[in-house]
Amino acid sequence: MKAKHKFLSVLLVLCMVSCMVPAAVFAADNVPDSVWTDYAAAEFAGGTGTEQDPYQIATAEQLAKLSKDVSGGSNYQGKFFKLTESIDLSRHRWVPIGIYKWGLSGTSINKSFQGFLDGNHKTISGLIVDERTDKYSAGFFGNIRNIDGGTVGAKDLTISSANIYANEDGLEQLHAGILAGYALANPDKQIVFENISVSGTVVVERTDGHNNVGGMIGYGDRIKATNCKAENISVTGASNSGGFIGLGGGSSFENCKASGTVSGTWGLGGFVGYSYSTRLDGTEPSVYEKCAADVKIEGSDWRLGGFAGYAESGEFDNCVALGDVASTVDGWEPKVGGFIGESDSVAATACHATGTVTSESSTYEAGGFVGCYTDGTFEGCSFDNEKNSGLAAAGDGTISAGVAGGNSDDVLANICKDYYGGHTMQKTDKVEATCTTAGKEAYYTCEVCQKHFEDEAGNTEITDLENYGVIEKTGHTMKKTDKVEATCTTAGKEAYYTCEVCQKHFSDAEGNNEITKLEEYGIIPATEHKAGTEWKHNETSHWNECMNNCGEKLNEAAHSYEWVVDKEATATEAGSKHEECTVCGYKKAAVEIPATGTTDPTDPPKPTDPDKENSGTGTDSPQTGDTNHMMVWIVVMLLAGAGLTSTVLYGRKKKYSK
Structure with missing residues (x-):
């Protein structure tokens, strides 16, 4: 029982501890219900806010302090901040740094950030901004302004995989962008963004009104952006939307890029949705220099362009549009073009469009470069008429000079020359x-x-x-290896050729038939020995020689002799005889047969055994007058007698010993 109570006590403590640990609660679209400003730190990590000693931000809570302070009215004008660590913001919903709202009633809320943030090459990940309820400008910065001069903006910062949500209901204008929803500088002032990279999605609900939405910046007046990138962005459901900036006036963009997709209603551009001048006389247009848009555009209303949706004014130098542009408009003029949807007071130099332009309109033509040309000057520009066969430089209006159609390779070559400054x-x-x-x-x-x-x-x-x-191929330089004839014991080989250059082998001098396995090629089997019929001999043996003239001795054996009488002996006259090999006919020197001393001729003796030639008489039986055998008998008799005597004596000795 005690053990049970102890277990329940431990379980209760664990439950209490788990309840004390904060946990993120997520609403629709995986947006947390909690907000970072509720977890803001009391102080920054260090620093005094000067350019030489900026406020240091090392945690999400310290970054949330900046957001909370600005929302509370501290604009930090002239102050500097620096990230010292990369920060993950995915746990809570982000409240933009600076809030701005322009309602339909004309009322507005405006609390801006007026300082400068050094990203220190750090990354902010997991950014989630949801302004569908509060309706403030949506972005990492909601409202950033340069009112009184000084350095305002941000640099050396990466914002990865952000998710921005906004809703225009009840607003005069909606502003949304991953870096900044709303950015404005007073005349003769500017906001600086340098070396900043963002990626993620921007989703806008309801598009009946006026939107300013961009992958990087929603609304931007007098912005100076250099070496900035909006990569793999997705902007959906908005008007006046661009892959980089939604609406830009009096701004400059140098070496900036956008890639991804933009889909919505009207005023959609791969880089900028709506480009205009901040002065009524048009003397302060936005300038785009060496900027690129690789963005797919899909729109359900007019003014769609691969680089700019509506260019009321603007200067475009060495810029490129690489994405396709598609319009679903049929009931009115679509104003859809490969580079600009509609152009007014613009100047474009060495700009090029490579995308495919399509329009569902049965009445109006799309333009290879400009959808609807009202005004503007062009010089050294081109579009891909290989992809856009039949399209003129302008769908509506006439561009008299400065824009030429070319095949895909030619337009890309123009981009190499003008945008990249040369081929790669x-x-x-x-x-x-x-x-x-x-x-x-x-x-x-x-x-x-x-x-x-x-x-x-x-x-x-x-x-x-x-x-x-x-x-040209060199051809083989052949060296011949001559044929090797087979011998009785060694295989031969057919002739072949070897190229001295490539070391390949061939059966012919022309090199038509390659030998892939030289060790198996052209083998001539050994002939083996073949004995001749003629016997060769010397004093001790006889043999047959190989008929292949190799000198090999075959069937070699010792002579097998028999006696041959050359002349019979008589009683008074000696005869002669010789030994002769019965196989090869080899003859030894003749020997004498003594006279018999009778009138009967003497029978010839048996031939000698070659192995007993030097043993004596060369006969196996006693001959007439041969006394050697008689002596043998006498010796045998003596030995037998001695043995008998010994036996008798031994028997007697044994008897007496008893």
């Missing part, structure tokens, strides 16, 4: 010719336009790469 070359090294394969001289290929050149500078284009720089 990749070298293909020289391939030496071999005996059987042609070689090729080195050449260069531009990674952007895919054109080929003889030189790295791109001065000499190769129009026929297949036939350029072909180095």
Whole structure:
């Protein structure tokens, strides 16, 4: 029982502890119900706020303090901040730094940030801004302004995978962007954004009114943006929307890029939705220099462009639009173009559009470069008429000069020259010719336009790469290996040829038939020995020689002799005889047969055994007058007698010993 009570006590304590730990509660779209300003730190990590000693921010709570302070009325004009660590904001919903709301009734709430944030090359991840209820300008910065001068803005910052939500209901204008919803500088002032990268989504609900929505900035007047990127962004459901900025006036953008998708109603551009001048006389237009938009545009209303939706004014220098543009408008003029949807007082120099432009209108044509041309000047611009066959430079209106259609490769080459300042070359090294394969001289290929050149500078284009720089194959330099005849014991080999260059082997001098396995090619089997019928001999043996003239002795054996009487002996006259091999006919020297002393001729003796030639008489039985055998008998008799005597004596001794 005690153990049970102890277990329940521990369980109760754990439950109490878990309840004390804060946990994020998420509403729809995975947006937390809790907000960061409720968890704001009391102090920054350090610093005094000067440019030399900026306020230091190391945690999400300290960053939330900045947001809370600005919402409470502290604009931090002339103050500097610096991130010392990367920060994850995914736990709670972010309240933008600076709040701004312009309602339909004309009332507004305006509390702006007027300082400068050094991102210190850190990353803010998990940014979630949801202004569908409060309706403030949505972004990391909700409201950033330069009212009195000084340095205002941000630099060296990355905001990754952000999610921004907004709703225009009840608003005169909606402003939303991942970095800043609303950014405004007074005349002769500016807001600086330098080396900033953002990615994520911006979603706008209801689009009956006026929106200013961008991947980086929603609304921006007198902005100076340099080396900034809105990458892989998705902007949906809005008007006056751009991949980089929704509405921009009196601003400058240099070497900035946007990529992703923008879909909505009207005034949609790959880089800027609506470009205008902040002065009524048009003397303060926005300037875009070496900026690129690789953004797919889809719109259900007019003014859609690969770079700018509506360019009321603006200067565009060395800019490119790479994305496709599609309009679903049919009941009215779509004003859809590859670079600008509608142009008014614009000037474009060395700008190019490579995307495909499509329109569902059965009445109005889309434009390869400008959808609807009202005014403006163009110089050295181009669009892809290979993708947009049949489209003129302008769908509505006439551009008299400065815009030319070209095939895809030519337009890309223009981009290399004007936007990149030259080709981005990749070298293909020289391939030496071999005996059987042609070689090729080195050449260069531009990674952007895919054109080929003889030189790295791109001065000499190769129009026929297949036939350029072909180095003829050298052919084989053959060395013959002569035929080796087979012998009785060794295999031979057919003749073959070896190329001294490639070391390949061939059965023919022309090199038509390659030998892939030289060790198996052209083997001539050994002939083996073949004995001749003629016997060769010397004094001790006889043999047959190999008929293949290899000198090998075959069937060699010792002679097998028999006696041959050359002349019979008589009683008074000696005869002669010789030994002769019964196999090969080899003859030994003749020997004498003594006279018999009778009138009967003497029978010839048996031939000698070759192994007993030097043993004596060379006969096996006693001959007439031979006394050697008689002596043997006498010796045998003596030995037998001695043995008998010994036996008798031994028997007697044994008897007496008893």
